[in-house]
Amino acid sequence: GESVGLHLPTLSVQEGDNSIINCAYSNSASDYFIWYKQESGKGPQFIIDIRSNMDKRQGQRVTVLLNKTVKHLSLQIAATQPGDSAVYFCAENMENFNKFYFGSGTKLNVKP
Amino acid sequence: GAGVSQSPSNKVTEKGKDVELRCDPISGHTALYWYRQSLGQGLEFLIYFQGNSAPDKSGLPSDRFSAERTGGSVSTLTIQRTQQEDSAVYLCASSLQGLSKNIQYFGAGTRLSVL
Numbered sequence: 001g002e003s004v005g006l007h008l009p010t011l012s013v014q015e016g017d018n019s020i021i022n023c024a025y026s027n028s029a030s031d032y033f034i035w036y037k038q039e040s041g042k043g044p045q046f047i048i049d050i051r052s053n054m055d056k057r058q059g060q061r062v063t064v065l066l067n068k069t070v071k072h073l074s075l076q077i078a079a080t081q082p083g084d085s086a087v088y089f090c091a092e093n094m095e096n097f098n099k100f101y102f103g104s105g106t107k108l109n110v111k112p
Numbered sequence: 113g114a115g116v117s118q119s120p121s122n123k124v125t126e127k128g129k130d131v132e133l134r135c136d137p138i139s140g141h142t143a144l145y146w147y148r149q150s151l152g153q154g155l156e157f158l159i160y161f162q163g164n165s166a167p168d169k170s171g172l173p174s175d176r177f178s179a180e181r182t183g184g185s186v187s188t189l190t191i192q193r194t195q196q197e198d199s200a201v202y203l204c205a206s207s208l209q210g211l212s213k214n215i216q217y218f219g220a221g222t223r224l225s226v227l
């Protein structure tokens with residue numbers, strides 16, 4: 001199967017600092033990527049997505065960077081807030097395929 | 113409805129018993145997914161329904177697992193003769209269409225504990 005993994009299983013940051021969560025993927029044919037946020041006791045919530053024809057996409061306080069050369073994806077959160085504390089998953093998909101492959105997640109702890 | 117609804121939220125069962133997990137997708141969403149999430153792990157794809165098409169069952173781990181979707185809306189995931197390794201959170205998601213670039217909206221999941 002596909003392999004989507006994360007470099008850091010846990011990340012602790014100070015409130016107000018920027019956070020960077022990394023993800024590696026193994027299938028060079030993957031052309032669509034999503035970041036999800038999962039708070040305790042809840043289902044994953046969509047944060048931002050990016051297609052393979054882009055290398056950067058920005059949302060509200062979040063930026064996703066895609067490096068297809070090294071098959072690496074990152075999520076940057078600006079001015080991290082306590083409400084950002086959660087587990088973050090990346091997921092990859094290939095066009096016309098139904099399955100999304102998820103990484104094991106990175107837990108983000110925001111210290112006040 | 114306002115979001116994807118799953119029931120029960122928690123289910124404790126004895127090894128060997130059958131369980132049924134229910135998912136109510138967002139109204140109008142034609143695509144429905146089931147995933148399994150073991151403790152501290154990512155999401156494992158189980159099955160996918162899209163409209164009236166035959167479901168993609170390729171992620172079901174064994175023949176003890178089955179799912180159906182009646183009337184293109186509510187879905188039930190059934191696990192027969194449960195085993196302790198079946199303990200996990202079972203998540204359901206729906207999307208407008210079964211296309212890779214349509215956002216999946218997740219329910220809160222059913223936490224299954226097999227004793």
